[in-house]
Amino acid sequence: MAREQLGICTEANLHGGYLFFNALEGHERVLRHKLARLPQLFDRLATHFSEALLTSVVAIGSNYWDMLYPDARPAGLSPFPDLPAEDIDLAPVPLDLMIQIRSDRLDVNFIATQQVLQLLQGHAELQEHIQGFRYLDGRSLTGFIDAPCNPKGKTKRVAALVDHLQQPVFAGGSYLYLHCLNFDLSSWQQLNTGQQEDIMGMDKVSGKPFLAGRQAADSHYAVMQPDTAQGIFLQQNMPFSQPKVQGMLQLTYAADAGVLLQQLKRRLGLAEQTQGYDQLLNYSRIDFSAAFFVPSISFLELAAKL
Template sequence: MAREQLGICTEANLHGSYLFFNALEGHERVLRHKLARLPQLFDRLAVHFSEALLTSVVAIGSNYWDILYPDARPAGLSPFPDLPAEDIDLAPVPLDLLIQIRSDRLDVNFIAAQQVLQLLQGHAELQEHIQGFRYLDGRSLTGFIDAPCNPKGKAKRVAALVDHIQQPVFAGGSYLHLHCLNFDLSNWQQLNTKQQEDIMGMDKVSGKPLPPPLQAADSHYAVVQPDIARGIFLQQNMPFSQPKVQGMLQLTYCADADVLLQQLKRRLGLAEQNQGYDQLLNYSRFDFSAAFFVPSISFLELAARP
């Protein structure tokens, strides 16, 4: 049975480190071996620092997949869609690798990130390193509970992990859409609570959706809640803050690539019966977006064999 990467369905942590790489040309054979070693590296650290609850994700960019693993490709894996949304630039970028590190200790994340950099040195170039953090017990920088529609318990695995019957080779893997969003915190904070709740479509304290008569069809809640009939997904988001930039890393995992595409269209107001794009995007800007596939540990190890 395929062993999934534990960072996909993990519970929320206090700290996150996200390392984005582009691979050096001609280093594919070595990188296959290096990437297969990463889960073992993280396992050793997780045992040594057991109280930190360390987990990880090794994700392969959609544009790089065929170069790194030319013998098999997940069904539906494609470059991040550059959709024609009016006045909204998704800023898609072709990133080759994402290494996600999450734990309850910032120093453990630092140690893990340093070991990743040492392992990949000379084979992949670091493009970006973003530090995320848990904010006010699971809220985004809006002050509202983040991802209130997320599946719970065993439903996480159903939503996020590829089923072995549908794709035996990629069982336990997950499709991933990532957004780095820059949030206009100063303008947001000028709104009163009622205005914020109208935009978000939910109560600021409890996170419960507003009653249907009060909830706009293009409120954030109405647009991002999963379409149960078409498939659900799992969000593992984290706020980040830099001296001049505050925002959110949004990571959406799903067992079906098409569900991610349809959800993105809904948020941009491009899906059928949509009545507008997500109102929260009036206070956000996409710094970059990318599409990845997160293979199972079993796949990483098998693909590294001669």
């Protein structure tokens, strides 16, 4: 049975680090071996610092996949779509690699990050390093509970992991859409609580969604609620803050690439039967978006031997 990367369906952590790389041309063979070693590296650290609950994700950019693994490609894996959304720039970028490091200890994240950088030095160039954190009781910087529609328990795996009956080679893997959002908190904080709740479609304190009579069709909750007919997905988001930028890294995992595309269209008001785009985007700017596939540990190890 394929061994999935534990960071896909992990529970919430206090700290997160996100490393974005572009690979050097001609280093594919070496990188296949290096990437296959990363899960072992993280396993050793997770055992040594067991109280930190360290997990990781090694994701391959959709544009880079064929260069790194030319013999097999996940069904439906495509570059991040640059959809014609009015006044919304998705800012897609072709990133080659994304490595997520999450734990309950910032020093353990630092140690893991340094070992990753050392392992990939001379083979991939670091483009961006973003550090995230858990905010209060799992809220975004808007002050609202984040991802209230997320599946729970075993349903997480159903939502996020490729089934072996559908794609045996890529079983245990996951499709990933990533957005780096910059919140306009000064404008957001000028709204009163009722106005914020109408935009979000839920109670600010409890996170409970509004009933149909008050729930606007273009509220954040309404457009982010999975369309079960299209398939479900799993969000693993984390806020971040820099001196001049506050926002959130939104990571959406799914077992099927089509689910991610349909959900993106729903959020942008481009899907059938939608009545507008996510109103929270009026208070956000997307700094960049990217599409990845997260192969299973079994795939990483097997591909390194070929």
